[in-house]
Amino acid sequence: MSPQPPTPALPSWLTWWQRPFPDANTLLLPGQRPALVDTGFVGHAEETTAWARAHAGNIALVVNTHWHSDHVGGNALLQARGAAIAAGTPEADAIARRDPGCCAAEYLDQPVAAYTVDVPLDDGQVLRLGDADWEVVRTPGHTPGHLALWQPDERLLVVGDALSDYDVGWVNLALDGPDAAATALASLKRMADLDPRVILPSHGPIPTDPAAASAAALRRAQRLVDDPAGAIWYGARRILAFALMIREGISTDEIEPYLHARAWLTDAARLLDVNPEDLATELVTGMLGSGAIVLRDGRLHAAADHTPVAPEALRVPYPRAWPTTEQR
Incomplete structure (x- = not known):
């Protein structure tokens, strides 16, 4: 067997925390505007907040890749301590309405502490996170409001639950319709076309070979479309x-x-x-x-x-x- 390639190098201006379930991996971007991407499960909100504060001081902005419980569980506590919350527009609008279906929390029986969205995000929007600019990339499928974050200078791609080194995000054909799997596949194709140097997934390790991880994810997603x-x-x-x-x-x-x-x-x-x-x-x-x-x-x-x-x-x-x- 040929040796595995090394994990792609991360720039020094970010901190990556790989976490086991029920938390999502967390990306911290220190700097003039300290930012956190996803905040883990509500049961570990104190741990998430303490970790972020220890590494970056007060968090100014939280960006959620989507609203499932393992990604937004620390939102309420961080917001109470001064952070603004940013999320994709479809989910931001539902949160603003206090839609009973928010976060699919009741549907999935996964608790989420109440929070508000301060910054609705649209496709192509540029965000200053820490000391770098990131582009919002809408990637619906796993949820209708799912998004990725693209840092073009370093070719970093935060992919949320869209894919990991071993998996793709599950799709909800009941809530999101029979085309949800095809929508997720189209989002994966869009992300693959960016040709990222580093893929930062919400679960599991950073893939050592981003192109291979994208190709495997496309095959897995196609199976969900076909079956x-x-x-x-x-x-x-x-x-x-x-x-x-x-x-x-x-x-x-x-x-x-x-x-x-x-x-x-x-x-x-x-x-x-x-x-x-x-x-x-x-x-x-x-x-x-x-x-x-x-x-x-x-x-x-x-x-x-x-x-x-x-x-x-x-x-x-x-x-x-x-x-x-x-x-x-």
């Missing part, structure tokens, strides 16, 4: 694994009632034209069989590496109960 049922199963497995991570597992007595109460499972069953109870059973059985989840002491746990979350950290209200901007 809608497979895309639905893929999303269901990812959502259940995350639920187990943030709850330190779910007991075998509780897992099926838990799944039967989930809107995402009901939607998946409808799209697959199966009974929700049968889908729940098959999902658990299949993930146990593949080793994606494991049984220990009467509880099902996600097998992937993850950081524990204190139970009390999950006790934040769903967006339908968030205070309005006038009440904050």
